[in-house]
Amino acid sequence: MRINHNIxxxxxxxxxxxxxxxxxxxxxxxxxxxxxNRAGDDAAGLAISEKMRAQVRGLDQAGRNAQDSISMIQTAxxxxxxxHDILQRMRELAVQAGNDTNTSDDRGEIQKEINQLTSEINRxxxxxxxxxxxxxxxSAGTVTPATPSAAVAATATASQTAGTSxxxxxxxxxxxxxxxxxxxxxxxxxxAFTLDKGDGNGAQAITFTGGKSTVEGLExxxxxxxxxxNAWKIEVTASVxxxxxxxxxxxxxxxxxxxxxxxxxxxxxxxxxxxxxxxxGTGTGYTGTATVTDGTDNSAVENxxxxxxxxxxxxxxxxxxxxxxxxxxxxxxxxxNQNRLEHTINNLNTSxxxxxxxxxxxxxxxxxxxxMNQTKNSILSQAAQAMLAQSNQMPxxxxxxxx
Numbered sequence: 001m002r003i004n005h006n007i008x009x010x011x012x013x014x015x016x017x018x019x020x021x022x023x024x025x026x027x028x029x030x031x032x033x034x035x036x037n038r039a040g041d042d043a044a045g046l047a048i049s050e051k052m053r054a055q056v057r058g059l060d061q062a063g064r065n066a067q068d069s070i071s072m073i074q075t076a077x078x079x080x081x082x083x084h085d086i087l088q089r090m091r092e093l094a095v096q097a098g099n100d101t102n103t104s105d106d107r108g109e110i111q112k113e114i115n116q117l118t119s120e121i122n123r124x125x126x127x128x129x130x131x132x133x134x135x136x137x138x139s140a141g142t143v144t145p146a147t148p149s150a151a152v153a154a155t156a157t158a159s160q161t162a163g164t165s166x167x168x169x170x171x172x173x174x175x176x177x178x179x180x181x182x183x184x185x186x187x188x189x190x191x192a193f194t195l196d197k198g199d200g201n202g203a204q205a206i207t208f209t210g211g212k213s214t215v216e217g218l219e220x221x222x223x224x225x226x227x228x229x230n231a232w233k234i235e236v237t238a239s240v241x242x243x244x245x246x247x248x249x250x251x252x253x254x255x256x257x258x259x260x261x262x263x264x265x266x267x268x269x270x271x272x273x274x275x276x277x278x279x280x281g282t283g284t285g286y287t288g289t290a291t292v293t294d295g296t297d298n299s300a301v302e303n304x305x306x307x308x309x310x311x312x313x314x315x316x317x318x319x320x321x322x323x324x325x326x327x328x329x330x331x332x333x334x335x336x337n338q339n340r341l342e343h344t345i346n347n348l349n350t351s352x353x354x355x356x357x358x359x360x361x362x363x364x365x366x367x368x369x370x371x372m373n374q375t376k377n378s379i380l381s382q383a384a385q386a387m388l389a390q391s392n393q394m395p396x397x398x399x400x401x402x403x
Contacts (some may be wrong), residue, residue: 016384058259
């Protein structure tokens with residue numbers, strides 16, 4: 001028998017410490033609801049869980065971003081709804097002005113309202129904003145300036161004898177301001193002639209250098225310079241089509257709709273002011289001095305379409321209808337973007353929910369199972385305490401040998 005080292009007590013003490021530590025961890029898990037409270041609980045699980053948490057929070061924020069973008073779209077679309085109403089009224093007025101039962105004074109009054117409505121369209125375009133950023137005048141976000149549309153290819157050919165004149169009928173009448181161009185050979189060797197595009201500017205003298213020359217966007221090609229009085233062919237092509245409308249300026253805003261880099265969507269807002277809609281002109285009656293306390297320089301507002309004659313009013317109807325179509329297309333685009341973002345939000349919410357469930361299975365504790373462990377460890381701890389008391393009594397047997 002030994003009394004310096006109570007091996008049974010040492011063993012019991014070790015078991016007591018183990019049960020006590022296990023019970024303490026179980027109580028910590030039960031009180032926090034987490035299976036992993038520190039890296040030592042599950043190092044790999046902690047790393048995976050934190051990565052999932054980052055994704056969940058990113059998805060939740062992306063959903064809020066998408067909702068903010070919807071609000072931006074709704075702001076612009078609401079403004080364009082009013083622009084639509086104004087254009088419908090302007091079209092109605094233009095149709096009214098087209099009736100010759102109106103006197104010049106009557107049309108003057110109509111012109112005044114059209115001028116003011118045009119100015120209001122400009123004001124709406126210049127002042128509509130979301131979070132201090134202008135939406136409808138191409139001045140905020142990433143701005144893309146107005147650019148010409150791709151030129152429409154057009155070719156006209158004709159054979160003629162040097163020293164005479166003739167008409168060239170263009171194959172694509174929409175390409176040029178006029179449908180025909182007249183040219184006249186000015187010298188017997190065919191090196192110079194005049195060209196009239198039919199745009200009201202009259203004939204222009206052209207001298208060929210190397211068989212080719214360009215004037216006002218028209219490229220004229222003379223394949224072969226013929227001898228005097230010989231028949232030859234002039235070919236006229238369009239390098240930049242005259243009269244082709246331009247692509248209006250626009251503002252682009254990038255919205256982060258995902259938890260990771262490059263998961264973005266771009267929202268485009270087109271310039272919706274009068275000039276971009278093609279409803280400015282030379283209408284009389286506007287003085288250019290109207291002021292509105294909105295921070296906008298209204299002195300630069302363009303005049304409205306002219307409705308002083310029935311013919312001009314007819315042209316105005318066509319121009320306003322085109323503007324209505326442009327606004328309709330813009331609103332349709334914005335509506336499509338809003339619908340897409342709503343689906344995006346639904347998808348983000350679903351992804352966040354599923355990822356949260358996956359992270360919970362790693363990080364959260366199973367309360368029922370952990371209660372079983374805590375109960376077991378509690379009983380073991382109490383039993384170990386009792387056994388430690390018993391093992392501490394074992395050296396008392398040595399005293400029996402001393403009697």
